[in-house]
Amino acid sequence: MAVKVKKQSTFIDMTAMSDVTVLLLTFFMLTSTFVKKEPITVNTPASVSEIKVPETNSMTILLDTAGKVFLSFDDPELVTQTAVAVGNDYGVSFTETQLESLRKIVSFGVPITKLPAYLDMKVDQQDAYMGEQLKIPNNKNVGIPADTLTSAKVLNVGGNSVNEFQNWVRHARTIDYQRNNDKVLKLVVKADQKTQYEVVKGIMNDLRKLRENQYLLVTNLRTASSDK
């Protein structure tokens, strides 16, 4: 005898699932800040400090283990105006497309004389170029020169010799001050934990000569695993 089996539908109601995923998605979209791509990977040391990185009006100085200096600005207008001002000092000028490319860059570290050519490259070419150059030890084509020997030209400002790195900071500070009057540009130093103190000291001494004495050192939160 044939028994009639009732046909059961295998339809699973996905509405609840969809609700959850949409909620999660909204959460991630609202809380996310995208990882900034940096030309070098920097492992910051740990601390218990609870102050957060400033989101605006700051300039980040990246330092890798070899002491190469990279700069990163959070304001695209500030970086272009600064680049033009710095370029003026060394007889380097930028085209409109080069400035447009600079606006999109997160952080950069090339000597000012090499900067226009670097900006002419496409983004993936820039990455490839940086990757190539970083492999060569003591390469003068990478990093903003922070000593008087490798600077394109040593300037004399008010009786003090100023190297390229100092010149960037000097101009950024002045331009930032003109743009938003009441605030002072915050200097964020992001150095690798394996960087020798000698290198950090050199950078801080450069800044101190410009009467920049307040820094924010980037650290990550000290956890039980990092606190051995």
Place this chain on the structure above:
Amino acid sequence: MAEVQANEKGGGKKTRQKKHTLRVDFTPMVDMNMLLITFFMFCTTMLKPQVMNLSMPTAETNQPVDPVKARESTAITIIMGADDQLFYYEGKLTDASYTDSTFLKPTKYGEEGIRKILMKKNAGTYEQVQELKVKRSAGEIDTKMFDSLSNIIQKRANTELKIAPTVLIKPLDASLYANMVDILDEMLIANIGFYQIADISEGDAFLYYNKTGDDSVLSPAQKAQVASAKKE
């Protein structure tokens, strides 16, 4: 839930219409959402990095580098060497310090080492500032209030009670940036208000050399002095 029952009550008509169930399949929608979630999860940094405030003294060319007028009773000097070596001495350097092999004491980073020493040194104000810290984390006072209150405590301990320690941090060139941040972190943990990063002095260099035998800290003039002393 995804089924919508479309009951059509034909206005006035008496003929019964079949019930339609409208089923919307949400599976592709869920798939897409999951993909997007995965994308956002990989691209985000949930933890924003912290920053630590550091103020350095101005570099005036005509001013000597180390003008700290520290009280001898409360001064402590920390010397950070290569390979995570850590030394400290209390008080001021005198001629007798060079021959005293226990003057420069070795210690280590972390809870059992330097933190214990600093906590002991700062016993006078530690509790008071710690109370404020608890209040701050409970939300009773804001950061500005905390800063001004702890400033008052530190200043009072320094000028009236004369118990606030002055810490001189002297990293050698060969020490790592992580070492410096570690020590600055200890200042935060031990609630020390007065500290300064300074260059190593000649006396400190000699002390360090005597202790470790590492002559890379010595200046050329000092090396010559050591060499001539050895000849004798």
